[in-house]
Amino acid sequence: MKVSARMDYAVRALLELGYHWPDTHPRQVREISRKAGVPQKFLIHILIALKNLGYVHSIRGKTGGYILALGPQDIKLADIVKQLGGLGSFDEQKRKTKKNDAVSLLWQEIDQRIIQTLKGVNLEDLCNRQRQHIKALSYDI
Amino acid sequence: MKVSARMDYAVRALLELGYHWPDTHPRQVREISRKAGVPQKFLIHILIALKNLGYVHSIRGKTGGYILALGPQDIKLADIVKQLGGLGSFDEQKRKTKKNDAVSLLWQEIDQRIIQTLKGVNLEDLCNRQRQHIKALSYDI
DNA sequence: TACTAACATGATTAACTTAGTAATGATAAT
């Protein structure tokens, strides 16, 4: 499973925004960049994509920043991953091999497993996991 | 799950070799190329990789070709996929994000699901599935 | 032996994707 930097960064940005929920102070790109370890110039584009998908709101101007547009429980990772271009699922286009044989069915079966796994996790779950993790380690990210 | 052409082709080549097991006539690259829908010049390199991994034997000369080096039941797709460079599993190198937080654990969890799925399938299974498929469709690949 | 049909190997390449950066503009609080 290849997780692109873009996908990794997007989920981490959402985790940062969701972690302090329901505290809705706007978080600035620079702050998210630093805390999540994402290059700032790259993060901007990712946040805009998330905004266009309706997951975050942006606030412009001097006191601006980003906040979640939905509650963490309503942000499903399966959707994020799918909408952000997926994990590069088995591309049936332009490959000359058969599409409906045992091999392709196997690849599709694996795709389904991934989707099932992601469907079981929303941003609230991920934040809770992270809180547990932090508690166990006794230091913040 | 991004399945590279290389990976797809490798599995299909093995399926072709395993499908007629235990008939051990050498199959030529050209024949495999045509039946599996794989560009011949590309397939050569893939077969050599499979040979170096010990999955097939090659026979040179005029009556040459390729045969399985192991019985289909001993060829596990999980190994093939892993040894052929994997499915591009979550690359922890050079990315600045944390490696042991909830996000990375999620990616690793997905990796494990894929591996588990692949561990449940060997070449014999895949051949059987394909035979069922062919029987249901009433035409050969 | 000469020929030929197969596999072997390394170099090269075109297209594509990824992971960014640069430059410039728009908005809103102070």
Add this chain to the structure above:
DNA sequence: ATTATCATTACTAAGTTAATCATGTTAGTA
């Protein structure tokens, strides 16, 4: 007016992928 933020478009360097090309080696056979 200034300034700190988000917005948008364009650009690019590096890497990967999916191949092809050129050339060499092996072995059956007439």
